[in-house]
Amino acid sequence: MKYFITLLLITFCLSAQAQRTKIDTIVAEVTYYDTIVTVQVIKRTKYDTTFIKKIYKTADPKKKIIKDTTKDGNSGNKKPPMPVAENVEEAAPSSPSLPKATEESLPPDIDTPTKHALSISAKELRFHLEKLASPFYEGRETGKPGQRRAADYIAKAFASYGLPGIGLEGSYLQNVPLISETWEDIGIKVNDKEFEYLEDFYCFVKSNRTRAMTERDEVVFLGYGIDDEEYSDYEGVDVQGKVVLIYQGEPMNKDSVSYLTGTKEYSDWTYKWEKKLEVAKKRGVRTVLFIERNIPFFVSRYSYFLTQPYIRVAAQDPAKGYVNSCYISTKMAKEIIGNKFSKVVAMRDKINSTGKPQALKMKCKIQIRQKENKEKVDGSNVLGYIEGTDPDLKKEHVIVTAHYDHLGKKGDDIYFGADDNASGTSAVLEIAQAFANAKKEGEGPKRSILVMAVSGEEKGLLGSAYYVDQPVLPLENAVANLNVDMIGRIDKFHPNDPNYVYVIGADRLSSELHEINESMNKKYMQLKLDYKYNAKDDPNQFYTRSDHYNFAKKGIPAAFYFNGTHKDYHQPSDTPDKIDYEKMERITRLIFYTAWDLSNRTDRIKVDQPQEGK
Numbered sequence: 001m002k003y004f005i006t007l008l009l010i011t012f013c014l015s016a017q018a019q020r021t022k023i024d025t026i027v028a029e030v031t032y033y034d035t036i037v038t039v040q041v042i043k044r045t046k047y048d049t050t051f052i053k054k055i056y057k058t059a060d061p062k063k064k065i066i067k068d069t070t071k072d073g074n075s076g077n078k079k080p081p082m083p084v085a086e087n088v089e090e091a092a093p094s095s096p097s098l099p100k101a102t103e104e105s106l107p108p109d110i111d112t113p114t115k116h117a118l119s120i121s122a123k124e125l126r127f128h129l130e131k132l133a134s135p136f137y138e139g140r141e142t143g144k145p146g147q148r149r150a151a152d153y154i155a156k157a158f159a160s161y162g163l164p165g166i167g168l169e170g171s172y173l174q175n176v177p178l179i180s181e182t183w184e185d186i187g188i189k190v191n192d193k194e195f196e197y198l199e200d201f202y203c204f205v206k207s208n209r210t211r212a213m214t215e216r217d218e219v220v221f222l223g224y225g226i227d228d229e230e231y232s233d234y235e236g237v238d239v240q241g242k243v244v245l246i247y248q249g250e251p252m253n254k255d256s257v258s259y260l261t262g263t264k265e266y267s268d269w270t271y272k273w274e275k276k277l278e279v280a281k282k283r284g285v286r287t288v289l290f291i292e293r294n295i296p297f298f299v300s301r302y303s304y305f306l307t308q309p310y311i312r313v314a315a316q317d318p319a320k321g322y323v324n325s326c327y328i329s330t331k332m333a334k335e336i337i338g339n340k341f342s343k344v345v346a347m348r349d350k351i352n353s354t355g356k357p358q359a360l361k362m363k364c365k366i367q368i369r370q371k372e373n374k375e376k377v378d379g380s381n382v383l384g385y386i387e388g389t390d391p392d393l394k395k396e397h398v399i400v401t402a403h404y405d406h407l408g409k410k411g412d413d414i415y416f417g418a419d420d421n422a423s424g425t426s427a428v429l430e431i432a433q434a435f436a437n438a439k440k441e442g443e444g445p446k447r448s449i450l451v452m453a454v455s456g457e458e459k460g461l462l463g464s465a466y467y468v469d470q471p472v473l474p475l476e477n478a479v480a481n482l483n484v485d486m487i488g489r490i491d492k493f494h495p496n497d498p499n500y501v502y503v504i505g506a507d508r509l510s511s512e513l514h515e516i517n518e519s520m521n522k523k524y525m526q527l528k529l530d531y532k533y534n535a536k537d538d539p540n541q542f543y544t545r546s547d548h549y550n551f552a553k554k555g556i557p558a559a560f561y562f563n564g565t566h567k568d569y570h571q572p573s574d575t576p577d578k579i580d581y582e583k584m585e586r587i588t589r590l591i592f593y594t595a596w597d598l599s600n601r602t603d604r605i606k607v608d609q610p611q612e613g614k
């Protein structure tokens, strides 16, 4: 209550001062407890056509017009203290709300979206970001207390904007049930000889299912384990319930031409590890053993996946599509093959020289232990809903997402994730607030807006994967997804140019989404839209690496806003002091304008591009 009275007083004083001095724009900052209240008083000037430009210029902190209007002289130029919250209560955001700018108080050239876009400010973005990337949130790792505190912070912000709770039991949360898997017991014995895990063999917990014990007295050598129209190692071989031993890759003749492709190009049988495990599953194999010549190299390359728990959406187990598998050293392979070793090598060479498959049964006692430890992990998506104002169009909605989870703590190191992705999360909060305010002022969007902060992104885009499976609003009514992931820094390709953003995926499903984003940018923001990472053959494949991808896979046009990586990417040094908040403000406003157009246009945008893989 006290808060509102203070705000009213400030607003009144500012208005009075504006009348006296005929300044058309006053930006004032007042620190109230640990909240910066940014107050903009916009006064009509008949012929002022530079109004919007003026606002953009104030984005430079040195040139800012700041009036100190508080009696106790709390200067607006001074950076207000940002104490680290010590408990959840303190972490709760106050709602920095803007006074209403009435129609009469606006200059003639300001349009409705701009009026609301202007409420998105570097100050408030900074306020949220410094909170979310503070030690209290402990790097926001999915399933950990820091992530739950961050969810609570975001939910309280949505509540302060007056949004309805459309999540679990009237809350803002969608619970994301996850499972964390690690090896509890992993081992292979051949002829009673125990082999060493990560030295003689390795297996991914992700692509295996728990099998406490597989015991056989025979292993089948099955060439390359390929089952294709051109070439099949399975034809005429009984593999039901068997352990099979195969080579990686595919047969190539003496001129290095593949029997599968008929060219020097490899087929998917070489590139896609899943393929051999899928066909083995169909053929009834129990376990596949891949011969791997360089175990130390791959153990080092895949050390993260081999040593960290694998976390997945509880209801989706990718391992169900595969048979169990292990990568074994030639030392172990020799023990399995025994005195038939030279025969097996000769068979492989024969496959390569003739293109004809070869198989061999080998007697040996093999015991494989693959027992997983599974633990439940709860992630959560935080949902903010602004219902559309058009009775017909409001059932359609635009989804604006950002992941709020990050990498957590390792030892004493906190991975603060200021850019990744406290920046996107703060943007989503500001966009939610701008739409909520627009609605309060009777200028709400025609279609509905769903703003969503998702978790589990760093574990494999899990929060968004869960959402598209269990949507709270019918997915067929989702017009588009705008996803914000890392917008607070610059990369090495733009050393002195904070005026850019990478836009990825906007044209992949709908040419209109691309055009709308372009035209909003041209009209309002004039950022350099960089499409470098949108190239389909870009080796980084960022298109598949953030949450929009899960929406795109469901046929929903999606755009990803991104600043590229930098030396602090996924390091504890990704901290709030390195963020360019003015840049964030510009990008967030562009996203708001694009969402505004998508939600207010007469016709829903069309999917007019072929969907990949369909």
Ligand SMILES: [Zn+2]
Pocket: 403, 420, 421, 457, 485, 486
């Ligand atoms: Zn990220």
